[in-house]
Amino acid sequence: MSAPTLTPENTLTPPVKRRIGALEATGHGLTLAKRNLRYVVRTPTTLIDTVIQPVLFLMVFVFLFGGAISGTWQGYLQTLVPGLMVQITMYASIGTGMALNTDISKGVFDRFRSLPIARSAPLVGAVLGDVVRYAVAVTVLLLLALALGFRVQTDPLSALLACVLVIVFGLTLCWFSVLIGMMVANPQAVPGVSMAVILPLTFGSNIFADPETMPRWLELWVGVNPVSHFVDTVRGLMIGGPVAGPLALSLVAVVLCHVILLPLALRAYLRRVR
Structure with a gap:
């Protein structure tokens, strides 16, 4: 039997890849962000760690170390919560x-x-969807802190701006998390590698103690640590203090992180999903 003759009607042609514009790609990313939000709503157990961490940190540091660091846990509460x-x-x-x-x-x-859909849509959807995690974590922390006696000493608008800046900071660090997630082989390795960077940034800052009580070399590190500038900004907005200077340094840190981390994260992501 002779082979069938190929004609234009029965020849399979490869699909033509359609060019997706930036606006359409953004829409795809928002659609997948909604997918992630629906998943969180249907399975709220995924937020357990987000809820437990603020409670544990606040209770442990306020009641175990607050008196030793600040004299009274009530006074330490005011300083600690913004950090x-x-x-x-x-x-x-x-x-x-x-x-x-x-x-x-x-x-x-x-x-x-x-x-x-755009190749970047799953990445954009994952990053935007995590805004809920930040909002839940900050809300739980503030509600518990208010119940313990924490009070905003500025005004509601300043406190709201502080919360927005914290979420912006979290979104900035998402690109670092994406970079680590695309470089390691399995999900279990992500927390260990990430914490190796996050712990020095958080504990080597002014979140828990006054830098003037630290060794000189550590005090110098705290002074250049971008986390310290964000903490100063949030404290100024919530309990009073300088805002303009720390805010300017914080925004510079956000821009630098995007300039450095965003291209690296996108390159690692596209290489991983190729």
């Missing part, structure tokens, strides 16, 4: 890299590649 707002968003950002690594390991991104 913890910055710290817990840093810890919450680790979830972005873990979630992306898990989706890639389970083949979720293989299904995404079969869809007519």
Whole structure:
């Protein structure tokens, strides 16, 4: 039997890849962000760590170390809460890299590649979807702190701005988490590698203690640590103090982190999902 003759009607042609514009790609990212939010709503147990961490940090540091550091735990509460707002968003950002690594390991991104969506959409959706984690963490921390006696000493608008800046800081660190998540082989390795960087940034800052009580070399590190500038900004907005100077340094740190981390994270992401 002779082979069938190929004609234009029965010849399979490869699909033409359609160029996706920036606006359409943004829409795809927002759609996948909604997907992640629906998943959180349907399975709220995924937020357990986000809820427990603020409670543990606040209770441990206020009641165990507050008297030793500040004389009374009530006075330490006022100083600590703005700093913890910055710290817990840093810890919450680790979830972005873990979630992306898990989706890639389970083949979720293989299904995404079969869809007519922008390649960056799953990444954008994961990062934007994590805003809920930051908002939940900050809300839980503030509610517990208010119940213990913490009071905003400025005004509601300044306090709201402080919360927004904390979430912006968390979104900035998402790119670091994405970079780690795309570099390691499995999701279990993401927290260990991330904490090796986050711990020196948080404990080597002015979150828990006055830098003037530290050794000179550590005090110098605290002075250049961008986390310290964010903490100073949040404290100024919530309990009073200088804001303009620390805010300017914080925004410079955000821009530098995006300039450095964003291209590296995108390159690692595109290489991983290729």
